[in-house]
Amino acid sequence: MKVVVVGTGYVGLVTGACLADVGVDVCCIDIDEHKIEGLKQGILPIYEPGLEEIVVRNYKKKRLTFSTSLTENLKDVEAVFIAVGTPSTEDGSADMQYVIDVACEIGRHMQDYLVVVTKSTVPVGSSEIIRKTISTALQKRNVDIAFDMASNPEFLKEGAAIKDFMSPDRIVIGVDSDKAKEIMDTLYKPFLLNGYRIIYMDIPSAEMTKYAANAMLATRISFMNDIAVLCELTGANINHVRNGIGSDPRIGKKFLYAGTGYGGSCFPKDVKALIKMGMENNHRLRILEAVENINDEQKKILFAKINKYFDGNLAGKTIAVWGLAFKPNTDDVRFAPALVLSDALLKAGAHVRVFDPVAMEEAKKHLHDTVTWCNDVYETVENADAIALVTEWNEFRLPDWSRIKSLMKGNAIFDGRNIYDDVMLHKAGFDYFGIGI
Numbered sequence: 001m002k003v004v005v006v007g008t009g010y011v012g013l014v015t016g017a018c019l020a021d022v023g024v025d026v027c028c029i030d031i032d033e034h035k036i037e038g039l040k041q042g043i044l045p046i047y048e049p050g051l052e053e054i055v056v057r058n059y060k061k062k063r064l065t066f067s068t069s070l071t072e073n074l075k076d077v078e079a080v081f082i083a084v085g086t087p088s089t090e091d092g093s094a095d096m097q098y099v100i101d102v103a104c105e106i107g108r109h110m111q112d113y114l115v116v117v118t119k120s121t122v123p124v125g126s127s128e129i130i131r132k133t134i135s136t137a138l139q140k141r142n143v144d145i146a147f148d149m150a151s152n153p154e155f156l157k158e159g160a161a162i163k164d165f166m167s168p169d170r171i172v173i174g175v176d177s178d179k180a181k182e183i184m185d186t187l188y189k190p191f192l193l194n195g196y197r198i199i200y201m202d203i204p205s206a207e208m209t210k211y212a213a214n215a216m217l218a219t220r221i222s223f224m225n226d227i228a229v230l231c232e233l234t235g236a237n238i239n240h241v242r243n244g245i246g247s248d249p250r251i252g253k254k255f256l257y258a259g260t261g262y263g264g265s266c267f268p269k270d271v272k273a274l275i276k277m278g279m280e281n282n283h284r285l286r287i288l289e290a291v292e293n294i295n296d297e298q299k300k301i302l303f304a305k306i307n308k309y310f311d312g313n314l315a316g317k318t319i320a321v322w323g324l325a326f327k328p329n330t331d332d333v334r335f336a337p338a339l340v341l342s343d344a345l346l347k348a349g350a351h352v353r354v355f356d357p358v359a360m361e362e363a364k365k366h367l368h369d370t371v372t373w374c375n376d377v378y379e380t381v382e383n384a385d386a387i388a389l390v391t392e393w394n395e396f397r398l399p400d401w402s403r404i405k406s407l408m409k410g411n412a413i414f415d416g417r418n419i420y421d422d423v424m425l426h427k428a429g430f431d432y433f434g435i436g437i
């Protein structure tokens, strides 16, 4: 079986590599020549645990190939997965331009029947727009080639993408033809051996399912961040509250962690796009408006705590920032809370010393040059007045606190992810501040 995946980013590369790993003949396409050249040499454009091994193994076996040309790779293909970006436009809606470009290209060059699978996160109705775009291109060529659409939104998490793709909780597929269903069934059967389920539905429902899933998860996070603020004001502890409510199976334990706000390339943009979709349909999604507002506030919370601790006078203070990626196990810094914090600290006149185990190179593209880039946690804390833990990488969990204390000028720790034991740190002589505790 032969498929093409267009867009070789976090989703496209994982999709292509995992399909190749179960025996499918996959060609991954990207317009970024540098990315494609690197991949041919085994250099991955992203950090994702376990991905390199799968990419290299399948490239060597020639089941996985890379190209910048979709045109030359559409022959004998049964499905084309569209996995290009759909970032926010200025008004918050999803930018469909990259997806439409790919649709035009497919219409201009497809030879035989194939299924066009939308894997990018796209607003409801997009598959119809893609279908029309392809049909128009076929009409211009004066050819009559049949094709079907499928919506197959992706639910993987960065940092756990391989496991999420290989053993998914569920695979959602929207189709409106038996032929497309048959092809999607064949492609995904290898991932269903342990009883994992494909949920079939109509195409608009599949498109909406993706947004609703991300919006629900973002809502849980903003809800907990809001309760965390109230915990601090009333003397409760959000960690106990989380344990208390998470034990109710109707609520569940996951995605209840208060922190510095959700970041990443998806929750922020997908919440925005869903709000916009609501407005376009004369329906205000008031819960999501609150979710977004709370998140914007939460991203400022560590700065507010640090600023208060130093009585509003951060000029000349040195702050060590631990973690730059929007979450652990990724180098992705898109909409990362650490960038918001670092910028605010710099603006207030503080010296900012930063370290992240893998996201330093990515962060350099976004962060002001005046931060000091350090090689490890110990270097960041040299003469620091305070530490701000923003990303809960494993290696930040149990550092040598006495060494850290001896290297620091001050003794304040601001724990943006509630990973430290406050009692232990107080005993070790630190002033400790968490979120909602």
Ligand SMILES: NC(=O)C1=CN([C@@H]2O[C@H](COP(=O)(O)OP(=O)(O)OC[C@H]3O[C@@H](n4cnc5c(N)ncnc54)[C@H](O)[C@@H]3O)[C@@H](O)[C@H]2O)C=CC1
Pocket: 006, 007, 008, 009, 010, 011, 012, 029, 030, 031, 032, 035, 083, 084, 085, 086, 098, 101, 102, 119, 120, 121, 122, 154, 155, 156, 157, 158, 265, 266
């Ligand atoms: N990052 C994630 O964890 C997840 C992302 N998604 C969705 O998947 C989509 C892709 O997201 P990412 O993989 O993060 O994006 P990304 O930005 O990492 O990768 C997109 C790739 O598409 C390429 N591209 C753009 N236009 C192209 C064209 N015309 N032809 C060929 N390649 C083209 C870009 O050069 C880039 O390499 C988005 O809609 C996103 O919302 C869904 C689930 C998870």
Ligand SMILES: O=C(O)[C@H]1O[C@H](OP(=O)(O)OP(=O)(O)OC[C@H]2O[C@@H](n3ccc(=O)[nH]c3=O)[C@H](O)[C@@H]2O)[C@H](O)[C@@H](O)[C@@H]1O
Pocket: 121, 154, 155, 156, 157, 158, 159, 214, 217, 221, 254, 255, 256, 257, 258, 259, 260, 261, 262, 263, 264, 265, 266, 267, 326, 327
């Ligand atoms: O559409 C997408 O791109 C993906 O978005 C999220 O995945 P991802 O953004 O990679 O990472 P998450 O683990 O969901 O974390 C997102 C943000 O929420 C924060 N978070 C997460 C969980 C929590 O309890 N509290 C919390 O603040 C994280 O720190 C991070 O900043 C979803 O979890 C995926 O299912 C989805 O496919």
